[in-house]
Amino acid sequence: MKFDLSILAKHVPFLLEGAWLTFQTCLLAVLGSLILGTLVAAARTSASPQLNRLSAVYVDIFRNIPFIVQLFFFYFGLPEIGIYIDAFTTGVIAMSIAGGAFTSDVIRSGILAIDPGIIEAAQVSGLKKSTIFRKIVMPIALRASVRPLGSVFINLILTSSILSTITLNELTGSAKIVASQTFRPFEVYFVLLVAYAALTWFVSILIGMLHRYLNRNQAEGAV
Amino acid sequence: MISIAGLRKSFGAAIVLNGIDLEIRQGEVVSVLGSSGSGKSTLIRCINGLEKIDAGKITVDNFDVSKPRELSEARKRSGTVFQLFNLYPHMTAVQNVALAPVEVLKVPRKQAEAEARELLRSVGLSERADAYPAQLSGGQRQRVGICRALAMKPSYLLLDEVTSALDPEMTAEVLSILANLAKGGTTMVFVTHEIEFARSISTRIAFLDKGQMIADLPTKEFFSDKGMALPRVAQFLSKMRKD
Amino acid sequence: MRYDQFTPYDLVLLLQGLGVSLALFVSTTLIGLVIGTLWAVIRFYRVPVLAQMVAFLAELLKNSPVLVQLFLVFFGLPAFLKINVTPTEAAVITLSGNSAAFIYVIAVSAIESVGRDQIEAARVFGLTRWQILRRVIAPQAAAFAIGPLTGLLVNQLQVTSLISVIGVMDLTKVGNILNLRTLKPFVVWTVVGALYYLAAKLVAHAGARFEKRLRAHTAWKGL
Numbered sequence: 006m007k008f009d010l011s012i013l014a015k016h017v018p019f020l021l022e023g024a025w026l027t028f029q030t031c032l033l034a035v036l037g038s039l040i041l042g043t044l045v046a047a048a049r050t051s052a053s054p055q056l057n058r059l060s061a062v063y064v065d066i067f068r069n070i071p072f073i074v075q076l077f078f079f080y081f082g083l084p085e086i087g088i089y090i091d092a093f094t095t096g097v098i099a100m101s102i103a104g105g106a107f108t109s110d111v112i113r114s115g116i117l118a119i120d121p122g123i124i125e126a127a128q129v130s131g132l133k134k135s136t137i138f139r140k141i142v143m144p145i146a147l148r149a150s151v152r153p154l155g156s157v158f159i160n161l162i163l164t165s166s167i168l169s170t171i172t173l174n175e176l177t178g179s180a181k182i183v184a185s186q187t188f189r190p191f192e193v194y195f196v197l198l199v200a201y202a203a204l205t206w207f208v209s210i211l212i213g214m215l216h217r218y219l220n221r222n223q224a225e226g227a228v
Numbered sequence: 229m230i231s232i233a234g235l236r237k238s239f240g241a242a243i244v245l246n247g248i249d250l251e252i253r254q255g256e257v258v259s260v261l262g263s264s265g266s267g268k269s270t271l272i273r274c275i276n277g278l279e280k281i282d283a284g285k286i287t288v289d290n291f292d293v294s295k296p297r298e299l300s301e302a303r304k305r306s307g308t309v310f311q312l313f314n315l316y317p318h319m320t321a322v323q324n325v326a327l328a329p330v331e332v333l334k335v336p337r338k339q340a341e342a343e344a345r346e347l348l349r350s351v352g353l354s355e356r357a358d359a360y361p362a363q364l365s366g367g368q369r370q371r372v373g374i375c376r377a378l379a380m381k382p383s384y385l386l387l388d389e390v391t392s393a394l395d396p397e398m399t400a401e402v403l404s405i406l407a408n409l410a411k412g413g414t415t416m417v418f419v420t421h422e423i424e425f426a427r428s429i430s431t432r433i434a435f436l437d438k439g440q441m442i443a444d445l446p447t448k449e450f451f452s453d454k455g456m457a458l459p460r461v462a463q464f465l466s467k468m469r470k471d
Numbered sequence: 472m473r474y475d476q477f478t479p480y481d482l483v484l485l486l487q488g489l490g491v492s493l494a495l496f497v498s499t500t501l502i503g504l505v506i507g508t509l510w511a512v513i514r515f516y517r518v519p520v521l522a523q524m525v526a527f528l529a530e531l532l533k534n535s536p537v538l539v540q541l542f543l544v545f546f547g548l549p550a551f552l553k554i555n556v557t558p559t560e561a562a563v564i565t566l567s568g569n570s571a572a573f574i575y576v577i578a579v580s581a582i583e584s585v586g587r588d589q590i591e592a593a594r595v596f597g598l599t600r601w602q603i604l605r606r607v608i609a610p611q612a613a614a615f616a617i618g619p620l621t622g623l624l625v626n627q628l629q630v631t632s633l634i635s636v637i638g639v640m641d642l643t644k645v646g647n648i649l650n651l652r653t654l655k656p657f658v659v660w661t662v663v664g665a666l667y668y669l670a671a672k673l674v675a676h677a678g679a680r681f682e683k684r685l686r687a688h689t690a691w692k693g694l
């Protein structure tokens with residue numbers, strides 16, 4: 006059989022719509038993961054043993070159970086307890102929770118890597134705990150974590166394809182529709198695979214740039 | 229006044245400070261001397277509340293540092309300068325200096341930064357005010373560290389071997405700033421191995437030996453027969469002079 | 472008889488599903504190990520063209536969603552090559568390829584972790600490149616790789632859950648069936664999640680023990 010991509014041309018707008026949905030879910034999930042990951046990292050590095058244990062359990066659970074199982078748990082489970090939300094919202098929530106577990110691990114190691122002397126300097130100058138966390142700990146930990154966080158977010162992009170299983174027509178979901186309409190699944194999924202790879206490659210370049218930008222003043226030497 | 233009475237501090241089984249009594253009044257410059265491991269750093273860290281004390285009482289202007297509520301008041305009154313600077317790496321010199329005034333004293337940011345610039349100028353750093361710590365030399369970093377402590381207008385300055393991470397040239401530039409501060413009447417508790425410098429700026433010398441304060445004398449007396457009469461002090465001074 | 476109740480047989484079903492998941496996990500891991508190592512050897516010998524192709528393929532597989540790879544094999548290949556691909560075959564092909572890509576990356580860095588000087592020294596003794604690879608590099612590289620490999624396997628175990636989407640009767644698929652029949656999503660997905668969790672812990676534990684043994688072994692040899 007011939008490898009013919011031209012038949013896909015007229016489906017490009019439809020696929021782009023799916024890509025746009027993927028972009029939205031990923032952006033929201035990244036934000037959600039960051040917020041959740043930050044809170045959990047704060048809990049895990051806090052002095053309270055209960056918070057410590059609780060956050061460790063959360064990370065352990067959501068890192069060791071397949072995302073699709075988590076997704077079904079929310080998608081089929083939430084209506085059961087009277088929460089009716091659409092597939093998009095469910096997907097964003099599930100991705101944020103799963104992503105939050107990985108994100109918190111990254112941020113936590115960023116926090117643990119901070120020179121304790123810097124924290125002590127902030128303490129003795131009378132700053133409140135919350136101020137130290139916001140103004141000292143987080144900015145330093147996040148700057149140091151750009152690259153590993155980037156890997157987590159790239160994984161989140163790849164994970165978002167699984168949302169197609171709960172009827173969300175993001176990029177993979179749209180491609181499924183196009184594949185069945187054109188009877189050209191090989192071409193469709195091949196292009197899709199390359200598109201995801203290109204997308205993650207592009208994002209990893211952006212992350213590298215962001216890393217260099219945020220750490221531009223941390224290199225030894227003159228201005 | 230910083231008042232230390234019956235201070236005891238141990239790490240696990242090791243008693244690091246044992247029965248320390250010390251009073252530091254406004255305007256005094258007290259140098260804390262003693263060999264390595266004698267507990268000098270620990271003493272400083274007890275005063276600014278970085279270590280929990282096991283027994284005794286430390287007050288800064290009558291605020292008890294072991295009481296969480298009073299600790300923040302005590303900390304407002306003392307500024308600490310660290311051996312390894314401990315600057316905030318993600319902030320410029322000005323931001324390092326202005327942070328605590330803005331956050332703790334609620335000084336408007338504009339004003340705090342203007343004051344920070346003025347402080348940095350006074351230590352010869354006006355050109356480097358917007359540089360980040362990584363872009364500064366060791367001596368410059370420590371000068372920023374001193375400004376950061378001074379920005380809170382503390383009644384007391386606690387300094388723990390603030391020049392020991394610096395080469396001689398940078399040491400000289402930092403010491404001259406401290407000498408000026410001493411002359412200007414800033415109260416200081418000064419841990420150092422720079423004996424001659426301690427002698428030139430301090431009003432009193434406290435000598436720690438294995439966690440005990442075996443001498444607390446006016447500088448002149450410490451470096452006279454009275455100090456030399458104490459075998460540990462004599463030993464320490466002769467060793468330091470040889471080095 | 473009511474069909475929306477759990478029956479003792481459901482337990483058998485769940486264990487069967489778990490068995491399918493584990494069997495596919497183990498077999499595709501072994502295949503992936505062989506292929507991934509082979510790719511790394513191709514790179515070690517700097518085989519022209521082939522080495523570049525392998526590197527590119529690994530990048531592509533690492534940076535695209537497994538679900539899309541699965542669709543490409545299961546829907547795409549039969550349409551394109553006019554062959555028959557069963558769900559299980561598609562699962563084996565996809566998971567093996569995906570594991571191979573990640574194992575390739577681990578193997579390459581493991582080989583690179585062995586110092587150049589050791590290789591130079593071995594060459595001076597007149598060892599052939601193959602002997603160097605087997606006698607000098609392989610034992611050390613294996614010790615280096617076991618840690619990252621354990622992390623990868625915990626991840627790949629979870630990845631197997633995606634094959635449920637193309638109809639393989641794995642643990643997740645059984646979950647789907649029970650979910651639809653009993654309409655008790657919380658119970659079903661919690662049980663399924665717990666089984667995955669236990670399996671993941673088992674893999675992590677085994678990896679840690681194996682690593683300990685391997686390290687003890689190399690340490691002893693080094694004396």
Ligand SMILES: Nc1ncnc2c1ncn2[C@@H]1O[C@H](COP(=O)(O)OP(=O)(O)OP(=O)(O)O)[C@@H](O)[C@H]1O
Binds near residue numbers: 263267
């Ligand atoms: N966090 C800690 N845990 C356990 N032991 C400690 C700790 N901090 C200090 N010590 C011990 O307490 C003793 C006193 O230490 P300290 O740092 O106060 O000495 P120092 O007089 O400042 O010495 P140096 O001149 O070398 O700086 C040492 O024996 C040290 O090993």
Ligand SMILES: [Mg+2]
Binds near residue numbers: 268269270388389
């Ligand atoms: Mg010390």
